[in-house]
Each structure stands twice: as C-alpha cells, then as structure tokens.
Amino acid sequence: xxxxxxxxxxxxxxxxxxxxxxxxxxxxxxxxxxxxxxxxxxxxxxxxxxxxxxxxxxxxxxxxxxxxxxxxxxxxxxxxxxxxxxxxxxxxxxxxxxxxxxxxxxxxxxxxxxxxxxxxxxxxxxxxxxxxxxxxxxxxxxxxxxxxxxxxxxxxxxxxxxxxxxxxxxxxxxxxxxxxxxxxxxxxxxxxxxxxxxxxxxxxxxxxxxxxxxxxxxxxxxxxxxxxxxxxxxxxxxxxxxxxxxxxxxxxxxxxxxxxxxxxxxxxxxxxxxxxxxxxxxxxxxxxxxxxxxxxxxxxxxxxxxxxxxxxxxxxxxxxxx
Ligand SMILES: [Fe+2]
Numbered sequence: 001x002x003x004x005x006x007x008x009x010x011x012x013x014x015x016x017x018x019x020x021x022x023x024x025x026x027x028x029x030x031x032x033x034x035x036x037x038x039x040x041x042x043x044x045x046x047x048x049x050x051x052x053x054x055x056x057x058x059x060x061x062x063x064x065x066x067x068x069x070x071x072x073x074x075x076x077x078x079x080x081x082x083x084x085x086x087x088x089x090x091x092x093x094x095x096x097x098x099x100x101x102x103x104x105x106x107x108x109x110x111x112x113x114x115x116x117x118x119x120x121x122x123x124x125x126x127x128x129x130x131x132x133x134x135x136x137x138x139x140x141x142x143x144x145x146x147x148x149x150x151x152x153x154x155x156x157x158x159x160x161x162x163x164x165x166x167x168x169x170x171x172x173x174x175x176x177x178x179x180x181x182x183x184x185x186x187x188x189x190x191x192x193x194x195x196x197x198x199x200x201x202x203x204x205x206x207x208x209x210x211x212x213x214x215x216x217x218x219x220x221x222x223x224x225x226x227x228x229x230x231x232x233x234x235x236x237x238x239x240x241x242x243x244x245x246x247x248x249x250x251x252x253x254x255x256x257x258x259x260x261x262x263x264x265x266x267x268x269x270x271x272x273x274x275x276x277x278x279x280x281x282x283x284x285x286x287x288x289x290x291x292x293x294x295x296x297x298x299x300x301x302x303x304x305x306x307x308x309x310x311x312x313x314x315x316x317x318x319x320x321x322x
Contacts, residue, residue, distance in 0.1 A: 020192055028149060031279045032118040035087055038281065048088035048281035055097070055275070055288045057104060062231055062268060065298035069210050071181025073297040078104065078135075080290055081112030081216070081235025082274025084146065086122030088281040091129065097275065097290075098129040106292060108137045108176070111166065112235040113144025113190060113216030117278060120151040123160050130164040137176050139166040140185060144216035144236060146278075148193035169214060171200035183295075184211040186229075191217035198223045210295075218257035218271045225267035231293070232269045239273030243285030259286070 020028070038044045064072065078101050085094055101109065116122040133139060141161055143154055151157050158168045167174070169187025176183040184205040188196035196215065205211055211229045215221070218234035225232075239259035240248025248258060262269040273289040
C-alpha cells in the first residue's frame with residue numbers, strides 16, 4: 001500500500017511574521033481572564049477530565065532519505081506540545097500523563113512549547129511529572145507564545161527546565177549520537193512572541209546530516225523547508241480545539257497548518273494537536289494528542305515514500321485560513 005502523503009504546503013504570501021498587534025494582545029489577556037474564572041468552577045475540571053480521557057498517542061513513521069539516516073532506523077521520539085498546565089489541570093493530572101509517556105519508552109522527549117497557560121508559576125506543576133521521564137537521549141524544549149507572554153522571564157523558564165533535565169533549544173541545536181549515526185536536533189523561538197532564527201538553530205549541522213526542528217508555531221515551516229530540515233514538529237493550533245462540521249472557527253495558522261502532516265520539497269511538517277486546552281475546558285473534533293515518531297531509513301531518495309502515518313484517519317487539514 002502506498003503510504004499517504006502530507007498535504008501540499010501552500011506558498012506563503014507576504015512577510016512571514018505572526019507578531020501580535022496591541023488588539024490581539026488585549027484579546028489574549030481577556031481570554032486569559034475568562035480561562036482563570038472558569039478554572040475556579042468544579043464543573044470545568046470535570047469536563048477537562050473527560051477531554052483528557054480521549055488523549056491519543058499515535059505511532060507515526062518518518063522515512064529519512066539521507067544515507068546518513070541508516071543508523072537512525074528505529075529511533076523513536078515523543079512530541080509533547082501545548083500542555084497549558086494549570087488550565088483545568090493540576091500536577092497530579094500532569095504526572096499521570098507523563099507516566100503514560102514513560103511507559104511508551106521513547107528515546108527522546110521533545111516539548112513543543114506552551115507548557116504554561118496564563119501564570120508563570122504553572123511551570124512548577126511540571127516538577128514531579130518531569131521526574132517520571134528518563135529517555136535515553138534526553139529531553140528538549142522550545143518556548144511557545146504562552147511561555148513568553150504570560151511568563152515574565154524566559155530565562156527563568158529556561159533555567160527551571162534545565163534544572164529538571166530538559167535542555168532548551170532557543171535558536172540553537174545539538175547533535176544526538178545514536179550508535180554510529182547522528183541527528184541534528186534544533187529548536188527555534190516562537191514566531192509570535194519571540195525571535196526565531198533558523199541560521200542559529202542549524203549552526204553546527206554537518207553536510208547531509210538529518211535534522212529535526214522544534215518550532216512552536218507551524219508557520220515557521222517555510223523557513224525550515226528552505227533550509228532543508230527533514231522534519232519540523234509544531235503545535236500551537238490545538239487542531240482547532242473546537243471544530244464545527246469538521247472546520248475550526250478560529251485559525252492559528254495563516255497557511256492552514258492546523259493538524260497532521262504537510263510537505264514542501266520533500267521536507268515534512270507534523271502539527272500535533274497538543275495535550276491541553278485554552279480558555280474553555282473543551283475539545284470537540286480535535287482530541288488531545290501526543291504523537292510518537294519513529295525514524296526509518298529511506299531506501300531511495302524519493303519524496304513519494306517519505307512517511308507513513310499509521311492513524312486510522314490520517315487526513316490532515318487542507319483548509320485555507322484567514
Ligand atoms: Fe501557542
């Protein structure tokens with residue numbers, strides 16, 4: 001059977017920037033106030049508990065074409081994004097989710113940003129949860145817009161994670177050595193609240209070395225694809241979080257990168273729906289997700305046989321966004 005391909009990525013029009021306007025910042029603060037109010041209601045936690053029972057952990061495969069990828073065959077990573085800890089979720093809930101990740105025994109755990117929701121102290125909820133994870137090649141993270149906007153100091157965010165075993169890849173990368181093979185694992189800052197720098201993230205990557213990039217915002221994919229990054233992992237969209245008749249009323253990607261696989265010139269983007277929620281303790285038609293990606297050595301350098309999504313319904317969103 002021919003593996004399903006990712007949706008063809010549309011060509012971006014205009015400058016690639018998601019910077020927030022003052023109006024959007026006011027909207028974000030208003031949403032945060034609503035979220036905090038709802039968080040006080042016992043019914044909200046009950047609703048969110050029902051959402052979390054639908055958490056999916058799909059097994060995906062990415063076939064790498066580079067000759068250098070042969071030794072990476074079987075390397076397995078977990079991608080954890082948009083936890084939004086504190087939003088209808090306490091430390092015990094988080095620990096239970098991380099126990100499930102640990103039980104699946106990934107080689108790497110990658111955090112795709114938005115660990116916190118609306119308060120810097122929500123990061124403390126990760127203390128016990130992170131202690132449950134010990135992947136053999138380590139844990140890595142990039143910040144999301146909530147980590148910047150609601151955290152007062154991204155330096156504190158970084159040092160907290162570092163002291164709990166998570167290396168933050170803020171516009172930089174590092175080499176993962178897996179037997180005889182290597183992988184360049186990189187991360188960029190958030191597109192809307194930070195200053196992503198692909199050159200910094202890839203500085204040090206060897207010629208022909210397979211690369212994986214963490215970028216909270218999926219719209220940065222064009223930069224990654226232009227630089228020949230084999231796989232970009234993003235979140236931010238929550239898969240729409242609430243979908244009506246299969247469509248999300250609120251869009252978080254200018255290019256329709258809502259969920260699932262996308263490709264451009266043989267480079268891949270996977271947009272995960274994330275773990276948590278924002279504003280409302282609800283998800284409709286977009287269940288929470290922690291994807292696991294297993295790398296496979298490609299037989300030929302062919303974009304056609306580049307990946308396989310094993311989920312029952314792998315169709316990614318193709319709808320254009322505002
Ligand atoms: Fe986000």
